[in-house]
Amino acid sequence: QQQVKQSPQSLIVQKGGISIINCAYENTAFDYFPWYQQFPGKGPALLIAIRPDVSEKKEGRFTISFNKSAKQFSLHIMDSQPGDSATYFCAASGRGSTLGRLYFGRGTQLTVWP
Amino acid sequence: SQTIHQWPATLVQPVGSPLSLECTVEGTSNPNLYWYRQAAGRGLQLLFYSVGIGQISSEVPQNLSASRPQDRQFILSSKKLLLSDSGFYLCAWSTLGQGPQETQYFGPGTRLLVL
Numbered sequence: 001q002q003q004v005k006q007s008p009q010s011l012i013v014q015k016g017g018i019s020i021i022n023c024a025y026e027n028t029a030f031d032y033f034p035w036y037q038q039f040p041g042k043g044p045a046l047l048i049a050i051r052p053d054v055s056e057k058k059e060g061r062f063t064i065s066f067n068k069s070a071k072q073f074s075l076h077i078m079d080s081q082p083g084d085s086a087t088y089f090c091a092a093s094g095r096g097s098t099l100g101r102l103y104f105g106r107g108t109q110l111t112v113w114p
Numbered sequence: 115s116q117t118i119h120q121w122p123a124t125l126v127q128p129v130g131s132p133l134s135l136e137c138t139v140e141g142t143s144n145p146n147l148y149w150y151r152q153a154a155g156r157g158l159q160l161l162f163y164s165v166g167i168g169q170i171s172s173e174v175p176q177n178l179s180a181s182r183p184q185d186r187q188f189i190l191s192s193k194k195l196l197l198s199d200s201g202f203y204l205c206a207w208s209t210l211g212q213g214p215q216e217t218q219y220f221g222p223g224t225r226l227l228v229l
Contacts, residue, residue, distance in 0.1 A: 034217065036220075041223070041225070042222060042223065043206075043220030043221050043222050043223045044158070044204070044220045045220065046217060046218075046219070049217065089158065101160070102218055104158045105157065106156070106157040107156075107157050107158075
């Protein structure tokens with residue numbers, strides 16, 4: 001059973017546009033929600049993360065929005081650039097989970113056209 | 115600072131041959147270690163995780179095995195590779211008690227092609 005559901009599977013955005021990737025979860029014990037960015041042939045790298053005590057976290061052009069009641073969180077990339085073209089994974093973990101185990105979404109392949 | 119290494123970077127192996135992939139972490143002690151597999155264009159599948167030397171937990175039953183002979187070394191092995199073992203293998207680490215324990219840091223990966 002997929003613990004974290006991610007959509008869309010792929011996304012095409014024009015340069016300067018806003019990219020939005022959504023994730024949903026069921027396990028209310030989850031309390032840590034990171035996003036990873038992966039370029040082709042590379043390992044995923046932590047991009048930004050949020051805990052449910054805040055509804056939004058912003059780092060540069062990247063923003064996580066978190067809706068605890070709906071059990072949803074999303075990544076917004078403002079002023080998307082061709083260099084943002086990558087695969088993005090959302091993930092979730094809980095303090096009660098097996099020693100730091102992360103549950104990943106299936107990923108979203110983002111393409112930003114110049 | 116912490117770094118994670120994986121080797122080899124790329125490997126082409128015939129079906130039925132053995133496999134050994136190595137992962138080492140520097141700059142931290144007693145990390146949690148993880149092996150993931152990523153099929154082409156797919157998500158991350160957790161294969162094994164380890165909380166200490168000799169302590170391995172398996173997530174998916176298959177012909178792969180893992181070992182942790184040293185604190186910062188994690189090895190993924192197979193006695194006989196299958197075509198379905200092809201993929202991108204990623205090692206990751208996380209720590210307890212130092213910042214967000216759930217944050218995992220990934221290595222550069224090993225691309226395995228079984229022919």
